[in-house]
Amino acid sequence: xxxxxxxxxxxxxxxxxxxxxxxTFAKLFKRASVGAGTIYNYFANKEELVNAVYREARKLxxxxxxxxxxxxxxxxxxxxxLQLNRLEFGIRHxxxxxxxxxxxxxxxISPELRDAGDPNASSEVVLALIVEGQKQGVxxxxxxxxxxQLMHGIISSILKGYYVQKYPLSEVQIQQVLEASWKxxxx
Amino acid sequence: xxxxxxxxxxxxxxxxxxxxxxxTFAKLFKRASVGAGTIYNYFANKEELVNAVYREARKLxxxxxxxxxxxxxxxxxxxxxLQLNRLEFGIRHxxxxxxxxxxxxxxxISPELRDAGDPNASSEVVLALIVEGQKQGVxxxxxxxxxxQLMHGIISSILKGYYVQKYPLSEVQIQQVLEASWKxxxx
Amino acid sequence: xxxxxxxxxxxxxxxxxxxxxxxTFAKLFKRASVGAGTIYNYFANKEELVNAVYREARKLxxxxxxxxxxxxxxxxxxxxxLQLNRLEFGIRHxxxxxxxxxxxxxxxISPELRDAGDPNASSEVVLALIVEGQKQGVxxxxxxxxxxQLMHGIISSILKGYYVQKYPLSEVQIQQVLEASWKxxxx
Amino acid sequence: xxxxxxxxxxxxxxxxxxxxxxxTFAKLFKRASVGAGTIYNYFANKEELVNAVYREARKLxxxxxxxxxxxxxxxxxxxxxLQLNRLEFGIRHxxxxxxxxxxxxxxxISPELRDAGDPNASSEVVLALIVEGQKQGVxxxxxxxxxxQLMHGIISSILKGYYVQKYPLSEVQIQQVLEASWKxxxx
DNA sequence: GATGAATGAGGATTCATTCAT
DNA sequence: CATGAATGAATCCTCATTCAT
Numbered sequence: 001x002x003x004x005x006x007x008x009x010x011x012x013x014x015x016x017x018x019x020x021x022x023x024t025f026a027k028l029f030k031r032a033s034v035g036a037g038t039i040y041n042y043f044a045n046k047e048e049l050v051n052a053v054y055r056e057a058r059k060l061x062x063x064x065x066x067x068x069x070x071x072x073x074x075x076x077x078x079x080x081x082l083q084l085n086r087l088e089f090g091i092r093h094x095x096x097x098x099x100x101x102x103x104x105x106x107x108x109i110s111p112e113l114r115d116a117g118d119p120n121a122s123s124e125v126v127l128a129l130i131v132e133g134q135k136q137g138v139x140x141x142x143x144x145x146x147x148x149q150l151m152h153g154i155i156s157s158i159l160k161g162y163y164v165q166k167y168p169l170s171e172v173q174i175q176q177v178l179e180a181s182w183k184x185x186x187x
Numbered sequence: 188x189x190x191x192x193x194x195x196x197x198x199x200x201x202x203x204x205x206x207x208x209x210x211t212f213a214k215l216f217k218r219a220s221v222g223a224g225t226i227y228n229y230f231a232n233k234e235e236l237v238n239a240v241y242r243e244a245r246k247l248x249x250x251x252x253x254x255x256x257x258x259x260x261x262x263x264x265x266x267x268x269l270q271l272n273r274l275e276f277g278i279r280h281x282x283x284x285x286x287x288x289x290x291x292x293x294x295x296i297s298p299e300l301r302d303a304g305d306p307n308a309s310s311e312v313v314l315a316l317i318v319e320g321q322k323q324g325v326x327x328x329x330x331x332x333x334x335x336q337l338m339h340g341i342i343s344s345i346l347k348g349y350y351v352q353k354y355p356l357s358e359v360q361i362q363q364v365l366e367a368s369w370k371x372x373x374x
Numbered sequence: 375x376x377x378x379x380x381x382x383x384x385x386x387x388x389x390x391x392x393x394x395x396x397x398t399f400a401k402l403f404k405r406a407s408v409g410a411g412t413i414y415n416y417f418a419n420k421e422e423l424v425n426a427v428y429r430e431a432r433k434l435x436x437x438x439x440x441x442x443x444x445x446x447x448x449x450x451x452x453x454x455x456l457q458l459n460r461l462e463f464g465i466r467h468x469x470x471x472x473x474x475x476x477x478x479x480x481x482x483i484s485p486e487l488r489d490a491g492d493p494n495a496s497s498e499v500v501l502a503l504i505v506e507g508q509k510q511g512v513x514x515x516x517x518x519x520x521x522x523q524l525m526h527g528i529i530s531s532i533l534k535g536y537y538v539q540k541y542p543l544s545e546v547q548i549q550q551v552l553e554a555s556w557k558x559x560x561x
Numbered sequence: 562x563x564x565x566x567x568x569x570x571x572x573x574x575x576x577x578x579x580x581x582x583x584x585t586f587a588k589l590f591k592r593a594s595v596g597a598g599t600i601y602n603y604f605a606n607k608e609e610l611v612n613a614v615y616r617e618a619r620k621l622x623x624x625x626x627x628x629x630x631x632x633x634x635x636x637x638x639x640x641x642x643l644q645l646n647r648l649e650f651g652i653r654h655x656x657x658x659x660x661x662x663x664x665x666x667x668x669x670i671s672p673e674l675r676d677a678g679d680p681n682a683s684s685e686v687v688l689a690l691i692v693e694g695q696k697q698g699v700x701x702x703x704x705x706x707x708x709x710q711l712m713h714g715i716i717s718s719i720l721k722g723y724y725v726q727k728y729p730l731s732e733v734q735i736q737q738v739l740e741a742s743w744k745x746x747x748x
Numbered sequence: 749g750a751t752g753a754a755t756g757a758g759g760a761t762t763c764a765t766t767c768a769t
Numbered sequence: 770c771a772t773g774a775a776t777g778a779a780t781c782c783t784c785a786t787t788c789a790t
Binding site: 553555557 | 580582583663665666669675676701704711713714715717718722725728742746747
């Protein structure tokens with residue numbers, strides 16, 4: 001792995017373990033096994049580093065969300081696919097998911113970056129699906145961004161309970177969650 | 188108001204405005220209009236202060252959630268009351284709500300504190316209601332904690348949209364949200 | 375005991391246990407069981423308090439040094455009496471002895487106080503004895519203050535070894551020390 | 562000189578000039594001409610710094626005590642060599658000598674450090690000499706540690722007089738002191 | 749590019765002292 | 770006289786950043 005990747009991975013690890021609060025460069029250098037000055041070859045300062053980590057995590061999630069997404073499937077199937085991918089991303093990439101969730105509304109992440117979406121345009125796919133569902137009279141009339149947030153918020157909330165081991169998330173529970181999130185947006 | 192309450196209120200304000208990242212003692216003392224040493228009469232250090240603010244916010248939310256809760260009312264009425272209270276807490280106490288939401292799963296809050304619940308045992312009331320609904324065959328069979336988290340997640344995402352997008356949450360919209368969350372957990 | 379004495383006793387205790395370095399007023403108030411402002415009824419500030427404790431310790435040692443001192447006894451007997459009293463003072467009042475020893479050359483004690491001697495004029499008695507011995511051709515010719523310091527220095531050194539339990543100080547050892555200190559000043 | 566040595570030298574200077582009481586980091590950094598954070602590359606905190614200075618002073622004294630010590634010389638010659646070295650160390654290194662003397666029995670220096678001795682084992686050499694002298698019937702029978710402390714106490718008090726009263730300690734006076742300390746431990 | 753010793757502005761914390769009760 | 774909450778200047782300490790190697 002390159003030095004740059006080492007640094008970014010160490011950053012994400014430390015944020016997950018101790019919170020951004022206590023991520024100091026000293027800890028970072030030790031964890032990433034690089035010299036103190038090396039980081040400045042790649043990132044102008046701490047904020048840029050964190051933003052880069054955020055950008056990469058968003059990119060990873062964006063790719064994950066559209067995995068096996070079949071544009072030709074039914075509305076219901078597509079909705080469930082998106083929500084399933086969202087949930088599985090959280091299960092397989094807890095560090096990335098929590099980081100995104102925590103900092104999406106934090107002043108530490110530059111607003112342009114937060115709203116930038118991802119190169120895969122997964123947001124656009126979700127929004128289009130919502131609008132399509134509303135046109136068909138299946139999905140409740142509401143701001144499409146709000147609906148998107150509702151979809152994300154439900155999954156997010158479920159994942160947080162899972163992370164602190166309130167309950168398992170096996171096949172049965174996953175299906176229940178997908179069903180519930182679908183019902184929540186129906187007319 | 189006592190100095191202690193001044194300090195805690197100023198802390199919550201600053202976290203809300205600028206994020207925990209940038210809450211320095213200098214800002215805190217100025218905002219709370221107290222001397223630099225005063226805080227140490229009440230809190231051993233910054234972390235204890237933040238934890239105390241968290242504890243108080245949780246207590247406030249716990250009390251709010253059970254306001255006007257009538258154990259003799261119908262299942263549906265009780266469900267709506269709990270969800271209404273949750274929503275109204277978020278509307279009336281946005282700083283407390285966001286703070287709780289952001290830090291409940293952050294390493295900055297000690298896990299014991301997160302799991303402590305509130306003295307009013309509002310969680311237990313919610314869980315009992317879910318179990319009761321499942322016995323009656325009305326609420327879908329699933330882990331009660333999972334269901335609880337679903338209820339919270341829906342309200343939470345609606346609130347975040349409300350905070351950011353500044354759309355109104357008047358009587359009509361509130362009723363829609365309560366209905367939607369009810370449908371999400373039905374069989 | 376009066377509050378003033380409580381405070382002075384607590385000060386001496388804490389200096390002995392932790393060093394002047396770490397004697398804070400907070401610890402002092404707790405140990406002496408008095409309110410934070412009480413001290414200022416008796417002492418203008420911390421330095422005056424420490425100086426008062428020093429003055430009292432010096433007074434106590436001064437009185438002790440002349441106990442059972444018989445002006446009519448032989449030069450040798452009087453010398454041994456003074457040295458014995460010095461040694462026994464150190465054995466019975468370690469806190470006072472170490473405090474005096476440590477701060478006699480410290481800038482923390484005002485120079486006037488250090489040179490003030492004690493009301494019993496024990497210093498004058500010792501100095502007169504030395505001069506008398508030198509006139510008789512028994513005691514080595516040297517500055518009488520230097521000789522006084524030699525007498526004190528030997529006892530002090532022995533006591534410090536005793537305090538850290540390098541050896542016991544029972545009757546036999548005490549006599550050996552007195553003899554050695556006598557021989558050290560003989561012609 | 563290295564930064565570390567600069568810092569330690571400045572620390573010793575300041576302790577000598579103003580007492581440990583008033584050695585603040587601000588003074589230290591200015592005196593040592595280093596940045597405020599540099600010290601923390603070498604010492605975890607102020608106490609460790611002072612202990613390190615103590616350790617080094619003890620090491621220096623230990624080496625000095627055994628300079629030109631000839632194990633083949635006569636008992637008397639060896640005794641005088643040890644006492645001469647002790648005295649000359651005090652004359653040439655007054656800061657180190659006074660620092661050791663003041664803090665060896667202070668709670669600020671950890672007891673382990675005080676008892677650690679020096680790597681050159683100068684204490685052991687002195688103790689062995691005493692025991693040898695006692696076997697030959699020359700040195701008075703007493704606890705060897707007590708005798709060692711006597712030897713040190715005499716030199717120490719002479720030095721303190723020298724420091725304060727500024728009388729000279731030239732060849733003649735030095736020989737008198739050595740003779741006096743020798744007589745003090747004879748049978 | 750990589751390093752890590754050095755930096756010093758800035759933040760956390762202490763503690764002697766005051767003063768209203 | 771006695772109290773102890775409040776104070777804020779002084780102090781300790783941290784940590785992002787620089788730069789010579």
